[in-house]
Amino acid sequence: MHPQNVTFDADLLRRYDRPGPRYTSYPTAPQFSAEFGEAELRAVIQASNEDPIPRRLSLYVHVPFCFSPCFYCGCNRVITRDTARGEAYLARLHREIALIAPLFDRDREVIQLHFGGGTPNFLSPQQLGDVVDALRRQFHFTQARDRDISIEIDPRVCPPEWLPELAGIGFNRISLGVQDFDPKVQEAVNRVQSVEQTRAVIEAARAAGIGSINVDLIYGLPAQTLDGFGQTLETVIALRPDRLAVYSYAHLPHLFKPQKQIDETLLLGGEAKLALLQLAVQRLTAAGYVYIGMDHFALPDDELARAQQRGGLHRNFMGYTTHADSDLIGLGVSAISHIGNSFSQNPRDLPSWEAAIDDGRLPVFRGMRLSEDDELRADLIQSLMCQGEIPIAALERRYGIDFRSYFAEDLARLEPLFADGLIQSLPDRIRATSRGRLLLRNIAMCFDRYLAPPAPNARPLFSRAI
Numbered sequence: 154m155h156p157q158n159v160t161f162d163a164d165l166l167r168r169y170d171r172p173g174p175r176y177t178s179y180p181t182a183p184q185f186s187a188e189f190g191e192a193e194l195r196a197v198i199q200a201s202n203e204d205p206i207p208r209r210l211s212l213y214v215h216v217p218f219c220f221s222p223c224f225y226c227g228c229n230r231v232i233t234r235d236t237a238r239g240e241a242y243l244a245r246l247h248r249e250i251a252l253i254a255p256l257f258d259r260d261r262e263v264i265q266l267h268f269g270g271g272t273p274n275f276l277s278p279q280q281l282g283d284v285v286d287a288l289r290r291q292f293h294f295t296q297a298r299d300r301d302i303s304i305e306i307d308p309r310v311c312p313p314e315w316l317p318e319l320a321g322i323g324f325n326r327i328s329l330g331v332q333d334f335d336p337k338v339q340e341a342v343n344r345v346q347s348v349e350q351t352r353a354v355i356e357a358a359r360a361a362g363i364g365s366i367n368v369d370l371i372y373g374l375p376a377q378t379l380d381g382f383g384q385t386l387e388t389v390i391a392l393r394p395d396r397l398a399v400y401s402y403a404h405l406p407h408l409f410k411p412q413k414q415i416d417e418t419l420l421l422g423g424e425a426k427l428a429l430l431q432l433a434v435q436r437l438t439a440a441g442y443v444y445i446g447m448d449h450f451a452l453p454d455d456e457l458a459r460a461q462q463r464g465g466l467h468r469n470f471m472g473y474t475t476h477a478d479s480d481l482i483g484l485g486v487s488a489i490s491h492i493g494n495s496f497s498q499n500p501r502d503l504p505s506w507e508a509a510i511d512d513g514r515l516p517v518f519r520g521m522r523l524s525e526d527d528e529l530r531a532d533l534i535q536s537l538m539c540q541g542e543i544p545i546a547a548l549e550r551r552y553g554i555d556f557r558s559y560f561a562e563d564l565a566r567l568e569p570l571f572a573d574g575l576i577q578s579l580p581d582r583i584r585a586t587s588r589g590r591l592l593l594r595n596i597a598m599c600f601d602r603y604l605a606p607p608a609p610n611a612r613p614l615f616s617r618a619i
Contacts, residue, residue, distance in 0.1 A: 159434060159438065159444045159587055159590045159591060160586075160587040160588045160590075161430075161431045161434055161435070161591070162588045163427055163431065165573060165574075165575070165588060165592070166427055166430075166591060166592070167423060167424075167427065168573075169575075169592050169595045170423065170427075171595075173594045173595065173597075173598045173604070174594065174597075174598070174601070174604070175447065175594065176468070176534050176538055176594065176597050177468060177469060177472070178469070178489070178491065178496060178531075179527070179530055179531040179534045179535070179597075179601070180496075180521065180523070180527055180531075180603055181601075181603070182489070182496075182498065183603075184521060184603050185496060185497075185498055185519040185520050185521050186519055186520070186521055187518065187519050189495070189497060189517070189519060189520030189521050189522065190517055190518075190520075191514055191515045191517055193495070193497075193517075193520065193522070194490075194492070194495070194497050194515055194517050194520065195256065195515070197492050197493045197494070197495040197497075197522070198256045198257060198492055198493075199256070200493055201480055201492050201493040202257065202258045202261070204493075207258065207260055207261045208261065208478055208479055208480050209261065209262050209263070209264040209295070209476065209478060209479040209480075210257065210261050210262065210263045210264065210265075210292065210479055210480055210481075210482060211263070211264060211265035211266070211267075211469075211474070211476055211479045211480070211481045211482070212263055212265065212266045212267070212288060212292070212481075212482050212484065213266075213267050213269065213481060213482070213483045213484065213488055213489075214246070214266070214267070214268045214269070214273075214284060214484045214485055214488070215229070215269055215270065215271065215483070215484065215485035215486055215487055215488040215499075216239075216242075216268060216269070216270045216271045216272065216273040216275060216276060216485065217229055217230050217231045217242075217270060217271040217485070217486050217487070217503065218230065218231050218232075218233055218238060218239060218242070218270070218271050218272060218275040219231070219232055219233075219270070219271055219272045219275065219307075220232075220233075220234055220272065220275065220310055221343065222343060222411045222414070223330075223332075223342055223343055223344045223411070224341075224342045224343045224344075224411050224412060224414040224415050225332070225342050225344075225371060225374060225402055225411075225412065225415070226409065226411050226412075227403065227405065227408070227409040227412075228270065228271065229271070229486065229487035229501055230270060230271040230272075231271070231503060236275070239275055239276050239280060240280075242485075242503075243276070243280055243283070243284065245506075245507055245510040245511070246284065246484060246485055247283075247284075247287055248510050249484055249485070249510055249515075249516065250284075250287050250288060250291055250484060251291065252510075252513070252514075252515055253482065253484070253515060254288075254291035254292055255291070257292070257482075259293050260293065261292075261293065261480075262293055262294070262295035262297075263288070263292045263293065263294045263295060263300075264295050264297065264299070264300055264301070264476050264479055265300070265301045265302075265303075265474065265476050265479065266285070266288065266294075266301070266302045266303070267301070267302075267303045267304070268281065268284075268303070268304040268305065269305050270305055272305075272307045272310065273304050273305055273306070274304070274306050274307060274310060274311045274315070275310070278315050278318035278319055278322065281304070281319070281322060282318075282321075282322045285302070285322050285323060299456070299475065299476075300325075301325065301326055301474075301475075301476070302322075302323045302324050302325055302326070303324065303325070303326035303327065303328065303365075304319065304324050304326075304327055304328070305327075305328045305329075305330070306327050306328065306329050306330075306354065307329075307330055308329055308330075308331075308346060308350045308351045308353075308354040309344075309345075309346050309350060311354055313353045313354055313356070313357035314357070315357075316354065316357035316358045316360070316361045316363065317357070317360075317361040319361070319363070320358075320361035320362050320363050324363060325363055325364050325365065326363065326364070326365040326366075326367070327354075327358055327363055327365075327366055327367070328366075328367040328368075328369065328398075329351060329354060329355070329366070329367070329368050329369065329394075330344075330369050331346065331351060331368050331369060331370055331385070331389065332344060332369065332370060332371045332374065333370065333371065333374055333377060333381065333382060333385050334346075334348055334351075334384065334385045334388055335376070335377065335378070335381035335382070335384070335385060337376045337381070338374050338375065338376045338377050338381065340376075341374065341375040341376045341415065341416065341419055342374055342375065342415070343414065348388055351368075351392070352392060355392055355394070365395045365396065365455070365456075366394045366395050366396070367394055367395065367396040367397065367398065368389055368392070368394040368396075368397050368398075369397075369398045369400065370385065370386075370389065370397065370398070370399045370400070370433070371399075371400045371401070371402050372399060372400070372401060372402065372426060372429035372430055372433060373401055373402035373404075373420075373421055373426045373429065374402050375415050375416060375417075375419030375420050375421075376419045377421060377425075377429060379425075379428055379429065379432060382429050382432060382433070383432055383436070386432065386433060386436045386437070387436070390436065390437070390440045395451065395452050395455045396449065396450065396451045396452075396455060396457060397437060397442065397449070397450045397451075398448050398449050398450075398472070399430075399433045399437070399448050399449075399450065400448050401426075401430070401448070404417075404420060430591075434591075437450045438450075441453065443455075443458045443461075444590065445457055445458065445461055445466070445473060446461075446473075446538060446539065446541060446590065446593055447468070447473070447538060447593060447594070449472070449473055456475050457473055457475065460475040461539065461540065464540060466539035466540065467535070467539060468535060468538050468539055469481055469491060473539070480492045480493065483497075483498070483499060484499075485499065485506070486499060486500065486501065486502070486503050486506040487499055487500070487501040487506075490517075490520075494522055494523040494527075494528060495520060495521065495522050495523065496520050496521055496523075497517045497519070497520030498517065498518065498519050498520060499516045499517060499518065500516055500518045501518075505518065525552070526602065529548065529552050529554070530600055530601070530602060532548065532551070532552075533548060533600055534597045534600060534601075537585070537593055537596060537597050538593055538597060541584065541585040541589075541590060541593065542582050542583065542584040542585065543582060543583040543584075544581070544582050545581050545582050545583065546581035546582070547581075560600065563599050563600045564599075566599040567583075567596070567599045570589070570595070570596060570599070573588075574586055574588050574589070575588055575589030575592055575595070575596065576589050576596060
């Protein structure tokens with residue numbers, strides 16, 4: 154199925170719009186346990202070093218600081234205007250790198266490095282360069298052409314003259330937060346950002362030779378309108394980023410305190426929110442962008458689109474990536490690692506992470522080892538989220554199972570989705586139809602062994618599908 158083949162069925166989307174995981178991992182983070190600690194992490198790293206074919210490495214660095222709060226935000230961040238806090242954080246980050254890097258064999262190449270946040274450009278180019286230099290000294294970076302070194306940028310606090318410096322450090326991908334250019338929306342979410350600021354950063358990045366630019370938008374924000382969001386889409390399309398992420402706003406103020414600042418009377422109802430999604434799908438596909446899945450679009454010649462066409466797309470805590478064959482090492486507060494058959498997470502609060510580093514400990518506070526069933530279901534869900542299909546024959550060969558008997562209960566849960574035309578059954582695979590492409594989460598939820606029915610009146614743990 155061509156990935157651009159998406160049918161917008163408002164009635165189906167309305168009926169299937171319920172809370173569920175985004176499946177950046179399976180099992181999802183709520184299943185992680187404090188029983189998985191430093192000793193377990195050291196053991197899985199050692200085991201991963203002993204693989205006959207060394208897996209490459211992806212590195213993620215979390216920078217938690219932001220100068221001001223965006224009210225919609227659900228990220229792990231610390232609001233401060235004191236840039237000295239960045240220095241103290243970096244001193245410990247360098248110690249964390251020195252703790253974990255020697256545990257990995259030097260023949261394991263780093264293929265990907267990503268700085269997320271927070272606001273990574275809270276740090277100066279000099280500070281960011283020092284971190285990259287430290288990582289280069291202690292890990293073996295590949296010279297392969299498909300190496301990614303990427304960073305999330307807030308254009309409001311990124312002078313265009315920083316972009317040549319970032320390119321000089323080695324950054325070849327940047328991601329810019331925009332969300333919406335409508336002044337009323339920006340005021341409602343406390344993120345006032347001009348088109349001119351954003352354009353200046355994009356133009357400076359291109360002039361500096363940074364080869365890939367992503368822009369983030371959000372639909373469902375307070376005070377959004379079809380006209381205003383349509384204008385934002387037209388403005389962004391004219392900027393021609395290589396990739397776009399168009400996220401659904403998840404209003405979960407019981408989980409994310411900044412959201413309590415949002416005036417709930419300005420939030421959109423379900424119909425209005427669906428209309429914004431429909432507008433985004435229509436405008437972006439008409440402008441030549443390919444729908445990758447899970448809110449993401451890319452130009453047809455972008456590596457994400459090409460990876461999906463050849464079956465090499467992967468999804469992890471950094472989103473969609475083209476580097477499937479790598480272990481992920483998370484550095485900094487709240488960062489998550491995926492090494493071998495394990496997940497592990499650093500403390501989500503800054504004092505606990507700092508205390509672990511000061512004690513000379515690997516700062517892991519929870520995680521899990523995956524069972525064989527976990528690995529099988531993770532493989533299935535990964536394929537579904539990336540390629541839009543479940544490769545029955547391949548999974549049977551890989552895991553030595555009879556698919557239809559092993560997943561009998563899951564397939565029973567899938568029946569209504571067949572009836573609604575979200576999926577079709579082929580001899581060797583189950584494939585999302587064009588109507589099901591926007592509901593991949595719902596299809597995956599049928600195979601999630603940990604997903605219990607929600608208790609009456611319980612507050613949702615996950616965002617809604619749409």
